Amino acid sequence: MLNCVSSKPGAGQDRTRWHEFFNNLDKFYLGQLQTVMDQFRDELIFILNNIDIPKDEPFEFLKRLSAAISQMKSVTLGYDETNTESLKL
Numbered sequence: 001m002l003n004c005v006s007s008k009p010g011a012g013q014d015r016t017r018w019h020e021f022f023n024n025l026d027k028f029y030l031g032q033l034q035t036v037m038d039q040f041r042d043e044l045i046f047i048l049n050n051i052d053i054p055k056d057e058p059f060e061f062l063k064r065l066s067a068a069i070s071q072m073k074s075v076t077l078g079y080d081e082t083n084t085e086s087l088k089l
Helices: 017-024 027-050 056-074
Strands: none
Touching (some): 027 056
């Protein structure tokens, strides 16, 4: 399991857990997270190719999730002001 958050004091009232996670994420753990997500995407692709999903809604969700994970391969550390609308599931 990834342990990306250091042992710094917990998030205060003005900070969310997401900010605590992001502020403590370094290049090594970002790479580890991207590797694990890529493996997860490979498993999703296997499911989509080999299992008959009788309803369209779950099938379309898994396709969108796979596409979002694929887009995360190019994520780097730092602030990004680009539009993230395409990443919505």
